[in-house]
Amino acid sequence: AQSVTQLDSQVPVFEEAPVELRCNYSSSVSVYLFWYVQYPNQGLQLLLKYLSGSTLVKGINGFEAEFNKSQTSFHLRKPSVHISDTAEYFCAVSERTSGSRLTFGEGTQLTVNP
Amino acid sequence: DGGITQSPKYLFRKEGQNVTLSCEQNLNHDAMYWYRQDPGQGLRLIYYSQIVNDFQKGDIAEGYSVSREKKESFPLTVTSAQKNPTAFYLCASSIAGGAADTQYFGPGTRLTVL
Numbered sequence: 731a732q733s734v735t736q737l738d739s740q741v742p743v744f745e746e747a748p749v750e751l752r753c754n755y756s757s758s759v760s761v762y763l764f765w766y767v768q769y770p771n772q773g774l775q776l777l778l779k780y781l782s783g784s785t786l787v788k789g790i791n792g793f794e795a796e797f798n799k800s801q802t803s804f805h806l807r808k809p810s811v812h813i814s815d816t817a818e819y820f821c822a823v824s825e826r827t828s829g830s831r832l833t834f835g836e837g838t839q840l841t842v843n844p
Numbered sequence: 845d846g847g848i849t850q851s852p853k854y855l856f857r858k859e860g861q862n863v864t865l866s867c868e869q870n871l872n873h874d875a876m877y878w879y880r881q882d883p884g885q886g887l888r889l890i891y892y893s894q895i896v897n898d899f900q901k902g903d904i905a906e907g908y909s910v911s912r913e914k915k916e917s918f919p920l921t922v923t924s925a926q927k928n929p930t931a932f933y934l935c936a937s938s939i940a941g942g943a944a945d946t947q948y949f950g951p952g953t954r955l956t957v958l
Binding site: 826 | 875877892938941942949951954
């Protein structure tokens with residue numbers, strides 16, 4: 731069975747600073763990887779996903795993530811954050827052979843301060 | 845507008861009562877999902893359905909039941925057997941239930957047991 735670990739539960743940063751949200755996964759088979767964002771009291775929205783090909787994936791709102799197979803990581807980055815990026819971010823994984831069952835990490839609360 | 849509707853947004857229930865949460869989608873998606881979200885625990889899969897009249901248990905199905913009589917509807921019943929039902933419940937759908945498919949989320953229902 732797959733598992734996901736988000737290494738930081740809270741990440742405070744100042745506006746216009748760069749940010750990295752870390753995600754590691756564990757699985758015995760090939761996986762697809764996802765990052766979702768959740769604004770307060772709302773559902774989740776897809777930021778980006780890695781399916782195959784280039785290990786650097788670009789998503790919405792200026793976010794990008796890099797798949798590192800040897801380190802089983804899929805860290806999310808943004809070079810310059812805005813106040814509006816304040817939200818909770820979830821890393822998720824699905825195994826290629828097991829259909830659409832997503833396993834989520836525990837989430838990272840990103841707080842952008844002025 | 846295409847999307848997923850969950851109602852009600854807030855729900856209060858007395859201990860010992862069953863309650864049904866509504867989820868409707870007009871995206872013409874085949875697959876639908878129910879997740880439970882608790883603070884610091886990410887999202888956990890309760891039930892999912894990849895086709896009408898069929899559904900599978902997720903990781904925490906005990907105390908919950910579902911039905912899928914129509915493609916666009918996937919109601920969740922929280923029964924009195926669920927020991928800690930207070931949580932935020934999220935419904936999602938995907939186009940075909942494949943491992944690479946993006947899941948689209950509704951705005952959620954916050955259930956509080958009094």
